[in-house]
Amino acid sequence: MRNEEETAVVVQGLTAGYARRAALRDLTARFPRARVTAVVGPNGSGKSTLLGVLAGVVRPMSGSVERASTRRPGFVAQRSAVSDNLPITVREVVQMGRWAHRGPWRRLSERDRSVVDDRMARLGVLDLASRRLGALSGGQRQRALIAQGLAQEPDLLLLDEPATGLDLEARRCVSEVLDGAKAHGVTVVHATHDLAAAKRADHCLLLKEGRLVAEGPPGAVLAPEALAHIWGPAQSEW
């Protein structure tokens, strides 16, 4: 990043976790505005916790998170965090994204409806609009949840493993959607185990055991020697 102007979020000395156990320790990092940042690391390294802090659902134990904007971030949680049994349709799920603007259960305006339809179309779930979320395949459900995040029209979009379990075409669709959001000025941060997707990002954070190991351009952060350091030599060919 070249200067402060281009930074959407600054995290300094962040320690955060659950009960008294820290899952992230003394993390300092920046998230460039209108760019895609990939957060990479092994299971349990603190990726979801970091997204939770940025989303405002996990409170820091110490350190700070500074964000220029006061708009509520869009947060697409890990699919496993969303109940399969919710008796709501895909359209209702995506409409919930408009609550940030309308408040819950308010009547939707014409514009709300058109944003909802547009986001469902972009994620290829418009023809599933009246199906119940719980009756969808994992990949279809994931696309509905991403459509919900986009329907919020956030300036900061946080996604926890958005491409996990998706087929090739759906992954391509998600990747295009995230690039489209970025082109509209949205700061995108996603946690991923897909190193190819991480390499397409503009900026990358590599975590291990709750600590930041490296930050910068994905090509440098995900260099074979860094990956070998984290996962062992077998993964260093990515």
Ligand SMILES: Nc1ncnc2c1ncn2[C@@H]1O[C@H](COP(=O)(O)OP(=O)(O)OP(=O)(O)O)[C@@H](O)[C@H]1O
């Ligand atoms: N709700 C919770 N309550 C207690 N501990 C938690 C909770 N969520 C995560 N943890 C712990 O915090 C640590 C970091 O977990 P986190 O989910 O942030 O990692 P992650 O990098 O996203 O992992 P994964 O790749 O498996 O999704 C782990 O040790 C985990 O057990």
